Amino acid sequence: MITIYIDGSAYEVNEDVILGHVLHEVKSAKFGSSCRGLFCGMGICFECVVKIDDDSNRRSCMTKVYPGMQVKTNSL
């Protein structure tokens, strides 16, 4: 297990999982400017974008988690 931070709260997750899947399970997380979720889950629709560390507009469905990752939803 590793620790990642979503909107400031710590979460223990399995290593090697995809961030978008974690966000879908953590029901409070929202993507983008309006309330949206994971949609295509494979990098096509860009609905799942979040800010990861200092980079905005990262597709969470295409990104693996790593220890200490800081995720900000509603980053637009």
Place this chain on the structure above:
Amino acid sequence: MNVLNVDVLVVGSGPSGLAAALEAHRNGANTVIVDSFARAGGQYWMQSNHGLERNDTQMQEGANFITNCENLGIKTITDAEVWGILPKYRVFIQQGLGDSIEIAARALVICTGAHDFVMPFAGWTLPGVMTAGAGQRYVKMYGKPPGDKIVLAGSGAFLWAVAATIVKAGGNLEAMVESNTNQFRLFGLIGRYPSRWTETRRLLSPVLRSGVQRLNGYCIDYAQGGDRIEAVKLRQVSNSDRVAGQELEMETDCLLVSHGFRPITEMTALLRCEHQFDTRKGGWYCKTDPETGATSIDNVYAAGEVTGVTGAQSAMIEGALAGLGVSEKLGLTRNGFKRKRARLIKRQLRTVRFADGLAELFELNKNAVPRIDDNTLVCRCEDVTWGDVLKSWDDGAQNLQAVKYWTRLGMGRCQGRICGVAVSRLLANQFGLDPRIFGFNHPRLPLRPVPVNVVHDAFAQKTCR
């Protein structure tokens, strides 16, 4: 920037891409594959990290193919998004957040596949509503189901595959809702193709054994919820415009939808390959020579779903044919390649006949699409409603490109990949027209959002050389 020189660059590492690369490599072409995912396999041969492949024949089959390619020394560059292609052929990829890499290839084989498309409905933007493919990937990659009360709806044989994945992972699938009522004809079709029996049993038996509620002849009406989806309203498909079908409400926290597949044509369209239209093949697809995989553009080959959706079995054969075709074009063939090609072509005929039969059975009936009204969002990125589209139509915008200029539909981050197919079908239904007349959104560079300095650096090199 580093430039990697290869004979053949294959884009996409699903069944068609891997088969193409394998064949090209066997004939002596220096071949490299790029893929946007973290591991090779595409959607069909998706490789999870949970050791799931031990009880998943399909994943295992993929793992074997991938290992075979690796052992032969075929390199796959993963996590790599193609964002630009310049003539003859300079392909720019970005790996993760890294700098661009340029690959100079004598020939390309485009095997970008397809993704599921969804016809819009009220509430389709609620979190918890996703494509069936997203749901399947969730289970395979995350090891658990995407909801506690899943409803799977739409149309197509793919629903069976997704249902099987969910129930095998112990998920609670509330209902599988298929808008067609073709069960008997479906079993009749499969009965005529013994080569498909094992595969069919693999998909059907877990679903049938689980006792999941199956509703045939129902389609989605709309989804409801606050922060997330809470319920879906279904209605019986009525074949008359006047008689309303029965309605049904179901509680759900996850609605998985697929109305079919759309070939991912951005690269072939950017290269100006000729495209054709057939709703049964997913709408617009790249035209190829069925014997060699050659597109209308010199040294550009394509295979798999991007050349028309016909399923993974046929994609694999198309890939092998394109691998042979491209090798022949580069003057790199081994003895016996003609015999091999003839064998593949023969197998392909039968495979495609089966796929055509399936496509006919699951053709999306215009009465089976979700109900929409003027307030329904059709473009998710730019918040364009169906009312906006109809108004632009009245103003004279009568193809997708014009609708885009008028309303911004298709101008957002998805670049029309999600809304394009749906809106041409909706307009076609509304006005009784052929969906092909609306055309498709032309892709522009960069194909994926990349930081502007990455684009600049890539093109700055061009002037220096």
